[in-house]
Amino acid sequence: MIEVRIHGRGGQGNVVAAYLLATAAFETGRHCQAFPSFGAERRGAPVTAFVRIADHPIRRRCQVATPAFLVVQDAGLLHIPATLDGLIAGGGILVNSPRTSAELTQEYARPMTALPATALAQDILGRPVPNVALLSAFLALTGLMPAEALVKALAHRFKGDVLDRNTRLIEAVTHHVAAGAWKEIAHA
């Protein structure tokens, strides 16, 4: 079973990101579970969401305390200790940031992968919502499932121009990260 924790701020589509990732996993024939841990439900407040992916039905309903992967939609949240809590040894951290992976890795003294997700989304979607770009990078890094699974998940929610733009965003992002770099973690 693979456990992922998504950190972001209210309004960044954290819960939607969790639902999309779980739905993409479902589209490839896996069992999935995704749920939020809302704080006070307001724009800008820290929000955490959880995803579990497995080849068997998932029964546990506790929060994800020891994720294999962290997806951080707002780099400002890296200053909150809870954001990095519990990540398994060798786990992957994907951060929405205009800075380089090397800069983040040096500052936080642990390996991090950066993606300028807000800028990419602004360019292609016309909206600064980083979630789909980060999910596309996550799928490319882990090789957990093809990008088409994410497009299928999006097609449950969007159509027409919005779906087209998101599909272009998903394709564009795959060139920004090292495909398969997290494959071993994902298959551990």
Added chain:
Amino acid sequence: MLEALEGSAAVARAVARCRPGVVAAYPITPQTHIVENISKLVADGKLHTELVSVESEFSAASVALGASAAGSRAYTASSSQGILLMTEVLFNISGMRLPVVLTCANRAIGAPINIWNDHSDSMAVRDCGWIQLHCADNQEAVDTSIQAFRIAEAAELPVMVCMDGFVLTHTLETLEIPDQDMVDQYLPPFHFGRMLDPRNPLSLGTLVGPEYFSETRHLAHQALLDAASIIVDADRQWQELSGRSAGGLLTVEGPKDARIGVLAMGSLVSTFRAAMEGTQTSAPGRLINLRAFRPLPVDSLRQACDGLSDLVVVDRAISPGFGGVLGGEIRAALSGMTQAPRIHNVAIGLGGRDVPMEMWGRLLNVPAEDAGFRILDLEPAKLGDAS
């Protein structure tokens, strides 16, 4: 066909499959998504029902009452303070023996205000004369929602389907929505024998004096007790059709020779199921999943406890000045049983506190600690000077 759906959306779809004539609700977290999804099904032309947007939960329950009395299949949903605001009407619905179905997206009650999950709300209306069924996961919530209409209409009693707020309502997971043909086969159209009809005038909820009030209460009590076999039949027949049981009155899981049992309701059961699968090394325990809280299945409970030396009753609601609500009920239910287990009572997961997998092992250790009722996951350091 399996789908990946949020619990609230799944329950909305299941309710729609039951072809309700009237849906009335007022939004409250964490129930909101259920009603939103039903509204969307109506707006999209996928559900033909009278959807009544009301100004309060009191009115939501009142509309459901009136609709049911007029012969419609009626549905509503609420949580927490919303359930409290409905309370007077909930008593009237059961007193008039109306088969309304209500989803309670279980949430704590303030003050202090808390939007997260525990069982304080449904426990606060424990004595309102409704059948109360709890769901361990979203598939059970779907199946129980469908069964609820059949049970309600067979028993002429209202049914409250309790599903944990956020933990179930806001969790997207893999589940199956039964197709319309299957639900139609299981749930025939609603024909109410006591329907309010000007051609055949009758009164509901009239004044009853001391001459007959005790008899009405006796009948209400008897009706709830008799509903136990209806619940069992409804689940068995659903299983024959769908291949899935939603848990009957209760389920007993784990090794037959376990001496320590844990009794719980709702989504905790799901986490404990996972913990049992993964803990071959720790002491084995028996898990009793109490699905029917009302009627409380005393005989089934006694059978479920057979051979246990100790039973740990897990509460998600406390009665201040007494202790765990469920703990008190189970003590009463097992009182006088030959070779009854020693009963221990703890509360966990109040107001949304996360219950980790390790809690299963911790609960199995409760008998050895031999302490009275307590909140097991309390963090004493946070009490500060108040302690």
